Amino acid sequence: MKKVFWLGIVLVGLFSSCDDGDLIVTNFDFDEETNLQFCSTETETVIFAIETDPNETIFFKFNDGTFTGSFEGIALENTLTYPINETNQIIYRSLSGPISANYFCNTIPPTQSNVQEEYISTNGGNVKIITTVNLSGDENADSDSDGVSDTLEGRYETPPRDTDGDGIPDYLDKDDDNDNVLTQVENNLSNQPMFENTYPDTDEDGIPNYLDDDDDGDEILTRNEDLNAADNVTPENPDFDLNPSDDDTNQNGIANYLDLLDIGSLEVNQFKANELSRSFTTLVIAENISLKNTSSAEVITLETLILGRLQTTKTVVVEPEIE
Ligand SMILES: [Ca+2]
Ligand SMILES: [Ca+2]
Ligand SMILES: [Ca+2]
Ligand SMILES: [Ca+2]
Known part of the structure; x- marks a missing residue:
């Protein structure tokens, strides 16, 4: 003292x-x-x-x-x-x-x-x-609570990794590929091909979904497969409802962004904000x-x-x- x-x-x-x-x-x-x-x-x-x-x-x-x-x-x-x-x-x-x-x-x-x-x-x-x-110095710490540890998210690289280049390093970014599906959601999909037996990789392109901005590999960005994003936009409320997971046009139980069968896109240039505790x-x-x-x-x-x-x-x- x-x-x-x-x-x-x-x-x-x-x-x-x-x-x-x-x-x-x-x-x-x-x-x-x-x-x-x-x-x-x-x-x-x-x-x-x-x-x-x-x-x-x-x-x-x-x-x-x-x-x-x-x-x-x-x-x-x-x-x-x-x-x-x-x-x-x-x-x-x-x-x-x-x-x-x-x-x-x-x-x-x-x-x-x-x-x-x-x-x-x-x-x-x-x-x-x-x-x-x-910030915890523990190598297993998960500072953004997205289910991937700081170490795996490149916190200790110089500079810390920022996959989507949005100024928020992966270890503090809840949506690491800025596709408007949170990392935690992307890593909890069931019945998907897996990357290194750990992370879903729907299109099996070697990039796990949480780092892949086109998850089904149909060359339409996941964030643009969010067809209903602008449905409730008004002059008073210009914010899109950013959620590609709730679009399933052919109602086959697979969201458009994971479904090669669907056609259609909407240009979405808004991105989910991070809420960090x-x-x-x-x-x-x-x-x-x-x-x-x-x-x-x-x-x-x-x-x-x-x-x-x-x-x-x-x-x-x-x-x-x-x-
Ligand atoms: Ca980022
Ligand atoms: Ca992250
Ligand atoms: Ca993704
Ligand atoms: Ca796609």
Whole structure:
């Protein structure tokens, strides 16, 4: 456990209590293991840690109500940087008794003050909020939950494999060939010829269906064998219903995209979005900050101060990007 010690006064003020020989040693016990929570209003967010032994809290309040501890898109890391100023402040309080998250999250702030000592940041320095996606390093991990492991999906190739070239690597892509039939669906078809005894390969062309954008080999792309995709399109709702599996024109129990007998196609240039359940870790790190004691002239300057980390899970939507 890494600890940051405030050893006395880094910047000795003119009216410092050090003059009488006191050495103030504050054990400042926040680090990357410290659990953070947050509350937001429309215009402000407070990220806070609450400790009980001793009772103390540190928080960063900043004028941005959009903080979520997560982010959209396929990136694996996102960093936000906020300058420390009059509205973006780090505040430390030692307390005479325990508090709960309501201390920060109630619309009506608690009336009883139990603050024993308080430090507030002075202008200068900044806070970095670094959010990363938690991905398992296990070789059998299946980050997109499509039934094919990250290793088999080329996560460890350089760059990671992206079969359909839509900007989403296979290990995070739920529809690896962008044919609008999800990989998981393509790999759970029964009564099909198999590729390497594992994956259905309907047209036996050596490309398993989940990586084959023309599954029956009739030279009509699977996504274009989705004849009813535009049936419910209106000016208000331009989105196609993307599901080649529900088209069976000759009603023989075999969907058109797997059936050589059917003729007909529709140009479909829309693609299923990926909904990925992701977990995030956010580290909050202050850099080059000064904290001033509100009842004395004591100022503490710190190059780096880790406030802690928070965990968030969220379903993010990732749109394929087709050139
Ligand atoms: Ca892809
Ligand atoms: Ca995949
Ligand atoms: Ca396919
Ligand atoms: Ca076809």
